[in-house]
Amino acid sequence: FANVEPMVADGPKLNDYLREMNKKVLSHYDVMSVGEMPSAKPKDALEYTGLDAHELNMVFQFDHVTLALNKDPRLGKWNDQPVKLVDLKQALSKWQTALDGKGWNSLYWNNHDRARAVSRFGNDSPQYRVLSAKMLATTLHMMQGTPYIYQGEELGMTNAHFTALSE
Structure with a gap:
């Protein structure tokens, strides 16, 4: 698969477009805006x-x-590789520290493009699923920012464990 991100993300006029959209549209309503920015x-x-940016309220x-x-x-x-706790802590801490008092974080574990949080960052076995879900929810809600809860995440939903295409 080709990486198309350089062709579709962070173009040279993006700030101009976002400021214009904010000025002509968003600023007229009581709304918040968030941009998905993978890189x-x-x-x-x-x-x-x-x-002072007058562009977006937060980014994913x-x-x-x-x-x-x-x-x-x-x-x-679609990742099933284990994540090292120290790497996760560093990634979250970097954003918490950098935006503290200057910007606003969007907080999330998963979405329609990602593995379920409990399966990806926790332990989705029957013994630890609930405990993992509670730990992830607590971590998310104790950070500075706006938490986003993806459908089923509030229940500790896990990845489907299919073993064949027929399932």
Whole structure:
């Protein structure tokens, strides 16, 4: 699979377009805006969401969900590789520290493009599923930012454990 991100993300006019959209549309309503920015670094997020930016309120960044990428390129983001706790803590801490008092974090574990949080970051065995789900929810809600809860996440939903295509 080709990486199309350089062709579709962070174009040279993006800031101009976002400021114009904010000025002509968003600023007229009591709404909040969030941009999905897979390659964003904290400095980029501050550029888009800083208190004086007038572009977006927050961004979805992907640092924590792209840790320990799958070695099989055919599987891409559908990842079952274990994540090292120290790497996860560093990724989350980096964003918490960088945006503190200057921008706003969007907090999430998974979405329609990612593995279920309990299966990816916890232990989805019957013995530890509930405990893992509670740990992940507590971690998410104790950080600074707006938590996003993907459907089923509030129940500790896990990945489907299919063993054949017929299932």
